[in-house]
């Protein structure tokens with residue numbers, strides 16, 4: 001049983017589909033707090049971090065859209081997350097698009113070597129030089145390893161936040177051409193959907209645990225587009241052939257038993273594109289599995 005600190009970030013500036021800013025509301029509407037309390041946890045919801053809306057913005061840089069506001073919001077995420085870190089407990093970040101993780105990971109990684117598990121259909125390893133869209137939500141993994149605009153790389157404190165050898169991607173199935181090249185040479189471990197099909201999620205999870213055996217703290221970043229659109233339709237960039245309901249739960253259950261996940265991002269929930277809040281409800285269920293809900 002733990003204290004769970006919730007930080008909402010209604011960010012939609014890192015991508016172009018409207019509605020992902022409503023993710024924190026959809027997750028709370030799906031009774032996130034009550035579900036975690038039913039598991040015996042104490043829940044402290046710190047509300048949402050203010051984020052500009054696109055209408056008040058000008059896009060100055062088409063290769064990294066809304067760079068200034070995304071960077072400023074990530075600095076605020078970093079400050080709020082640091083305050084949570086000073087108290088004991090688990091920190092749960094509600095996005096918002098995946099650009100928020102530039103701030104969340106900066107906070108939890110400060111002053112220590114952490115592992116980072118990135119569950120996502122995409123690589124999120126673009127830079128302004130390689131991106132086809134200019135959307136920053138396709139860049140956070142690159143930024144966290146020190147590649148990208150200074151304003152993002154230096155959020156919180158200067159330099160890279162996580163070593164490539166301490167990052168694993170799970171569920172990958174959609175990479176841009178130059179992103180694929182960069183990822184291949186990055187030193188990051190990538191478990192594609194093909195790997196999951198071939199070896200099974202249990203084996204993949206064991207390999208992650210083996211790879212991270214020397215690390216005391218691991219952050220999990222869960223992009224709901226990692227799941228198959230059949231079970232998680234409410235995301236901005238759906239890609240067929242994703243994780244099944246059971247594969248995702250199994251991963252959470254194995255990581256829960258392992259006991260080293262200290263913080264979680266739930267990102268890219270878009271209620272406008274969803275069916276009756278199905279994707280947010282699934283995200284709440286997965287969070288419950290990660291935080292100790294068991295079948296028996």
Ligand SMILES: [Mn+2]
Nearest residue numbers: 098120124223
């Ligand atoms: Mn992502």
